[in-house]
Amino acid sequence: MNQGAGSDPSADRSRDAGGTQPSPYERLGISPEASFDAVQEAKQARLAELGDDPQAKARIEAAYDAVLMDRLKERQQGKVSSAARSASQREATRPALATPPTRPALPALPSLPALGRPAFQAPNLSLPRFALAEGRERWFPLAGHAALLALLLFAPAASAELVLALATGVTVVNLQRRNGRLLPAVGWSVLLLSLGLLAGGLALQLLDPALPLGLPLAPPQVQSLPAILLLLLGALLIA
Structure with missing residues (x-):
């Protein structure tokens, strides 16, 4: 350099x-x-x-x-x-670049209507209130279950299932009349029917087949008796 x-x-x-x-x-x-x-x-x-x-x-x-x-x-x-x-x-005197065109605004989408929640009320699972029925709610289950009990005792054994179905229906109708709610009435009726059949099955295991009962009852009839009695008590006492 x-x-x-x-x-x-x-x-x-x-x-x-x-x-x-x-x-x-x-x-x-x-x-x-x-x-x-x-x-x-x-x-x-x-x-x-x-x-x-x-x-x-x-x-x-x-x-x-x-x-x-x-x-x-x-x-x-x-x-x-x-x-x-x-x-x-030179930069100041240079003509400004054209502003790029803006995109056209898209139309707004229509808003969806607000959907309300379905009004669903959970069934009341609290314990029932017991009170003896009066008036029609007392005589209707008494007459119905008495007729069905007589049919069970004096009719052929093959009609036991039909008698239990009718007795359950009588209890459901009477409970629905008393408390005004169908689902609790059906629930308590099915529960009483199940407990009665369980008690009837235990009775068949405990009773001696050789023990005279006074009436020629078949095992299905003996098993159905507790169920009909429990359904009658439920129709009279559950308020």
Whole structure:
């Protein structure tokens, strides 16, 4: 590198006025207001013109470095170069780009109607209230179950299932009349029927088959008797 590589760019500019050596800008063939791109292009052009002369290329490289140092010092001192000012002016005078068209607004989707929750009331599983029925709620189950009990005792054994079904229906109707609710009436009637059949089955296991009962009863009839009695008690007492 020659002396131009280590010289101060401001000194080179002063020598441009009255010195004997050309300034870095003169070596590159540019003005002090040239942009950075112009400095780059001038350097490449000068190097291409010099061919294989290493000393001449070194002077061009030194001039390029001096120009860069000059620009760096100006920035550190808060100075704005004329190239930057001209670039800002060109940017300000450039016509503004057209605003990109906005997308058309899509139509809003219709809102779905709010669906109300189905009114479902859980059945009341609390313990029943016991009270003796009066009036029609007392005589209806008494007459119905008495007739069904007589049918069970004096009819063939094959009618035991039908008698139990009818007795359960009588209990359901009477309980529904008393408390005004069908589901609890059905639930208690089925529960009483199940307990009665269970008690009748235990009675068949405990009774001696040789023990005379006074009536020629078949096992299905004996098993159905507790169920009918429990259904009658439930129809009279469950309120």
